[in-house]
Amino acid sequence: MIRGxxxxxxxxxxxxxxxxxxxxAVAFLGGGVVGLVVAVLRTAPVRPLxxxxxxxxxxxxxxxxxxQLFVVFFGANxxxxxxxxxxxxxxxxxxxxxxxxxxxxxxxxxxxxxTQWEAGxxxxxxxxxxxxxxxxxxxxxxxxxxxxxxxxxVVKSTSLTSVIGFVELTRTGQLVNNATYRPLLVFGVVGxxxxxxxxxLSLTSQFLERRLDLRRPRRRRRGHx
Amino acid sequence: MDYVFQFGTxxxxxxxxxxxxxxxxxxxxxxxxxxxxxxxxxxxxxTEGPPALQWPIRAYVELIRNTPFLVQLLVIYxxxxxxxxxxxxxxxxxxxxxxxxxxxxxxxxxxxxxxVPEGQTEAGLALGLHPFQVxxxxxxxxxLRAVYPALASQFILLMLGTSIVSVIGAExxxxxxxxxxxxTFRAFxxxxxxxxxxxxxxxxxxxxxxxAGRLILARxx
Numbered sequence: 001m002i003r004g005x006x007x008x009x010x011x012x013x014x015x016x017x018x019x020x021x022x023x024x025a026v027a028f029l030g031g032g033v034v035g036l037v038v039a040v041l042r043t044a045p046v047r048p049l050x051x052x053x054x055x056x057x058x059x060x061x062x063x064x065x066x067x068q069l070f071v072v073f074f075g076a077n078x079x080x081x082x083x084x085x086x087x088x089x090x091x092x093x094x095x096x097x098x099x100x101x102x103x104x105x106x107x108x109x110x111x112x113x114x115t116q117w118e119a120g121x122x123x124x125x126x127x128x129x130x131x132x133x134x135x136x137x138x139x140x141x142x143x144x145x146x147x148x149x150x151x152x153x154v155v156k157s158t159s160l161t162s163v164i165g166f167v168e169l170t171r172t173g174q175l176v177n178n179a180t181y182r183p184l185l186v187f188g189v190v191g192x193x194x195x196x197x198x199x200x201l202s203l204t205s206q207f208l209e210r211r212l213d214l215r216r217p218r219r220r221r222r223g224h225x
Numbered sequence: 226m227d228y229v230f231q232f233g234t235x236x237x238x239x240x241x242x243x244x245x246x247x248x249x250x251x252x253x254x255x256x257x258x259x260x261x262x263x264x265x266x267x268x269x270x271x272t273e274g275p276p277a278l279q280w281p282i283r284a285y286v287e288l289i290r291n292t293p294f295l296v297q298l299l300v301i302y303x304x305x306x307x308x309x310x311x312x313x314x315x316x317x318x319x320x321x322x323x324x325x326x327x328x329x330x331x332x333x334x335x336x337x338x339x340x341v342p343e344g345q346t347e348a349g350l351a352l353g354l355h356p357f358q359v360x361x362x363x364x365x366x367x368x369l370r371a372v373y374p375a376l377a378s379q380f381i382l383l384m385l386g387t388s389i390v391s392v393i394g395a396e397x398x399x400x401x402x403x404x405x406x407x408x409t410f411r412a413f414x415x416x417x418x419x420x421x422x423x424x425x426x427x428x429x430x431x432x433x434x435x436x437a438g439r440l441i442l443a444r445x446x
C-alpha cells in the first residue's frame with residue numbers, strides 16, 4: 001500500500017543517518033590504525049615490505065569499492081564465518097579506507113625533508129625513535145587537510161553498503177521510497193542529510209589546507225568581481 | 226574449509242563478461258569526454274564568467290562533491306521521472322556519471338587556470354585579444370597540462386565508479402557479474418574474477434593516460 005510522505009519519514013531518515021555516521025567512524029578509526037601501519041611499512045627501509053604494501057594499496061585503489069564489498073561479503077561466508085551485512089560493511093570499508101589513508105600518509109611522511117631523518121640519526125636515535133619523535137609529528141601536520149578531506153569520501157562511500165543489505169541512510173531512503181513512492185522528495189532529503197554531514201568536513205579541510213600552505217600565493221580570482 | 230572453488234563455471238560465461246567489459250569502457254570514455262567538457266566550461270564560468278554564473282556553478286560543485294554518487298544516481302533515475310524527465314537505465318547512468326565527473330573536473334580545471342601566471346593573461350589582453358580569446362588561445366592549454374595527472378586519476382576513479390550503475394540495472398561489467406551470479410550462484414568466484422578484471426582495466430587506463438599525456442602534452446603549446 002502506498003502511503004503519503006510525512007514528517008515522520010524525515011525523522012526516520014535522520015535516525016538512519018546514525019548508522020551512516022557510526023559506520024563512517026568505525027571505518028575511519030579501523031582504517032586509520034591499519035593505514036598508519038601501511039604508511040610506515042611503505043616508507044620502511046626494507047624493500048620487500050615496501051613492495052608488499054604498494055601491492056596492497058594498488059589492489060584497493062585499482063578496484064571498485066562495490067566489488068570489494070561483494071568479495072568480502074561472499075568470501076567471508078565461504079571461509080565459514082557467518083557474516084552479517086554490518087560486519088562485512090565495516091570490514092570492507094576499513095580495508096578500503098586503510099589503503100587510501102596509507103597512501104596519503106606515506107606522501108606526508110615523504111614530504112618531511114630527509115635531513116630530518118639524518119639529524120635524528122646523528123643524535124643516535126633509533127629508527128623507531130626518529131619516526132616517532134621527529135618524523136610523525138611533522139607528517140601529521142601535513143596530513144591533516146587531506147585526511148579531513150578523505151573523511152568526506154568515507155561518509156559518501158558508506159552509501160554503497162546499502163547494496164549488500166546494510167540498512168543505513170541510503171537503504172532506508174529506498175525503503176521509505178518503496179512505501180511512499182515519492183522518489184524525488186525522499187532521495188532529495190537523503191542527499192540533503194549527506195550534504196549536511198559532508199559539507200562542514202569539506203570546508204574544514206579547505207580551511208586547514210589554506211592555513212597550512214603559506215607558500216601558496218593568494219587565491220586569484222579574475223573577471224567581474 | 227570444504228568449499229570447492231569452481232572458476233570453470235565463471236569462464237563459461239566469458240562472452241558475457243567481455244560484453245560487460247566493453248560496456249564499461251564505452252560508458253567511462255563517454256562520461257570522461259562529456260565530464261571534461263563540463264569541467265572546462267564550468268571552470269571558465271567560475272573564474273572568468275559573470276557573477277550570476279559563478280554562484281550556480283559553486284552550488285553545483287559543492288552539492289555534487291558532498292553527496293554520494295549512488296544517491297545522485299537514484300535521484301536521476303527514480304526521482305526525475307516524477308517531474309516528467311525519464312531515462313532508460315543506460316542513459317540515466319551516463320547522465321549521472323557525467324554530472325558527477327563534471328563537478329570534480331570543474332574544481333581540477335579551475336586549479337589549473339589559477340596556476341597560469343597572471344602575466345600571460347595580461348600579455349594577451351595587451352595584444353588586444355578578447356578575454357574569451359585569451360582563455361581559449363592562451364590560458365586553457367597550459368592549465369590542462371598542469372592538471373593532467375589529477376584529471377587522469379579522476380578519470381580512473383570515474384571508471385571504478387561505473388560499477389555502481391549496476392544498481393539501477395544499467396549495462397556494464399558489474400551488472401554482467403550480477404546476472405551470472407544469479408544463474409550460477411558462484412558468487413565469490415564471479416566477483417573475484419570481475420575484481421581482477423577491474424584491476425587490469427585500471428592499470429590499462431593508467432598506462433594509456435600516461436602514453437596519451439606524453440603524446441598530446443609533449444608537443445609545444
